[in-house]
Amino acid sequence: MEIAEALMNFKDQVPMLGCENAWIAAGALMAALKNEGTLKITEAQILEVLNRTHRQAIGGYCGLTGVCGIAPGIGACFSVILGAACPKDRETVTTMTVVAKIVNVIAQETGPCCCKNFVRHALTEAIALVKELLNISLTQPSDPIVCTDVERHPHGCRQEKCSYFRS
Template sequence: MLGCENAWIAAGSLMVSIKNEGSIKIADSQIDEALNRTRRQAIGGYCGLTGVCGIAPAIGACFSIILGAACPKDRETSITMKVVGKIVNVIADETGPCCCKNFVRTALAEAIKLTDQYLNVQLPISDEIPLCTHVERHPHGCRKDKCRYYTV
């Protein structure tokens, strides 16, 4: 229900989706690198301790790898940071209490917009929002009707 494996799901899903779309060549080694970078930054409990959910650096790692971002670079690093900032903001709008399943869905929906904006890659997204079936499993209590994925 909660945990950093959700960040790995986000990074892996985004990288494989971009690879499958085909406009940008993504090697398996780049997918592995996104997962390794995510593992180093997605640490349990840090969402509450530092204010950064591991899903944000996971999405950032994807953009960083694709763009070749690095400290001495300009545009590539700027875009990556803007992406992470947007992801943090959309996740922040979904807190109270935190729900990693919501965060993955919300972050990937935003990442799809950002891949179009910054990478010129159009990924499909369904107009139908899949409803959550994990309400009773949430250890901190579900946000219920405050969550866009909640079902009665």
């Protein structure tokens, strides 16, 4: 989560809404797993995750199809780690189950959509799934996250409906 927060704080370079946030979520999860060390994540695997995310994170699709690009980004992480592919069984089931859970978590946070909120909630769920499915513990921030992007939201911040809003 700390990696994603650091990247999202480049406000001049990362738009409030956009697929860059999906790349941040996927890249941050892979970097955290690499830093943790159990899986021996390679640069090639991280690049593969980012390429897969880039192919499926398409602007506006959250509203057009119901799939925010963050979900396939997190799915790409699990797919690469597990070696999921169409002819495989458990690896693909697990990856699809992860994506379904991430979509559900994000869906609970819409109205209007907020990529920063989605990154935070998706990574919180992904960290729990990494523990459950891969038996790897990644740390969560000890201090509550407070959003500093309220004024940047082009559709209006959800304010009190968002768990990261502080007045």
